[in-house]
Amino acid sequence: EAQVTQNPRYLITVTGKKLTVTCSQNMNHEYMSWYRQDPGLGLRQIYYSMNVEVTDKGDVPEGYKVSRKEKRNFPLILESPSPNQTSLYFCASSFSRLAGVGEQYFGPGTRLTVT
Amino acid sequence: RKEVEQDPGPFNVPEGATVAFNCTYSNSASQSFFWYRQDCRKEPKLLMSVYSSGNEDGRFTAQLNRASQYISLLIRDSKLSDSATYLCVVNGNSNSGYALNFGKGTSLLVTP
Numbered sequence: 001e002a003q004v005t006q007n008p009r010y011l012i013t014v015t016g017k018k019l020t021v022t023c024s025q026n027m028n029h030e031y032m033s034w035y036r037q038d039p040g041l042g043l044r045q046i047y048y049s050m051n052v053e054v055t056d057k058g059d060v061p062e063g064y065k066v067s068r069k070e071k072r073n074f075p076l077i078l079e080s081p082s083p084n085q086t087s088l089y090f091c092a093s094s095f096s097r098l099a100g101v102g103e104q105y106f107g108p109g110t111r112l113t114v115t
Numbered sequence: 116r117k118e119v120e121q122d123p124g125p126f127n128v129p130e131g132a133t134v135a136f137n138c139t140y141s142n143s144a145s146q147s148f149f150w151y152r153q154d155c156r157k158e159p160k161l162l163m164s165v166y167s168s169g170n171e172d173g174r175f176t177a178q179l180n181r182a183s184q185y186i187s188l189l190i191r192d193s194k195l196s197d198s199a200t201y202l203c204v205v206n207g208n209s210n211s212g213y214a215l216n217f218g219k220g221t222s223l224l225v226t227p
Contacts, residue, residue, distance in 0.1 A: 056214070103149065104149075109157075109158055
């Protein structure tokens with residue numbers, strides 16, 4: 001089954017404790033992306049990757065890191081989480097096309113609470 | 116001005132009604148446009164891509180107006196199951212064109 005998986009689905013942590021949210025896709029997509037969704041603000045792009053070893057900042061990259069060492073994986077790293085990073089996080093992937101990115105497939109989301 | 120703007124609604128319509136949503140975008144160089152559907156606390160899912168010539172998928176019709184920089188979604192014969200938030204998505208203004216901008220979404224509630 002074609003899918004994007006994220007782990008963990010739910011996480012409660014404390015300020016400053018490094019964490020990683022994993023994302024994996026089995027569709028051989030070049031493009032992967034991370035978003036956060038907050039009430040009243042909608043989905044905002046954190047980082048995206050056009051292919052292995054190629055990453056770029058989205059709208060809200062501060063406080064986050066990513067890596068793309070393999071095509072299927074795109075982990076999101078919070079080196080020192082803060083309460084304002086409490087949010088619902090989505091990973092997504094798609095094929096890349098000349099006109100831009102194709103249809104995106106989203107993971108089920110990770111609900112993160114930082115106390 | 117925000118990249119992508121949508122009327123947040125909520126739109127409350129009775130079953131069987133026709134409802135239309137609009138979305139405006141600020142980057143005239145954008146080339147890819149989509150409508151996504153998001154159910155409460157779930158991940159967004161692609162509803163349909165929006166092509167220059169307009170496209171239809173069953174009860175759903177999407178239109179693109181490049182001159183006025185807006186996209187529309189028309190839903191005919193609304194069903195209870197159409198209740199959801201509808202997200203307008205436009206590729207962004209980075210040099211590569213690969214950054215995506217989401218509207219905040221338009222909430223639709225279809226009532227019996």
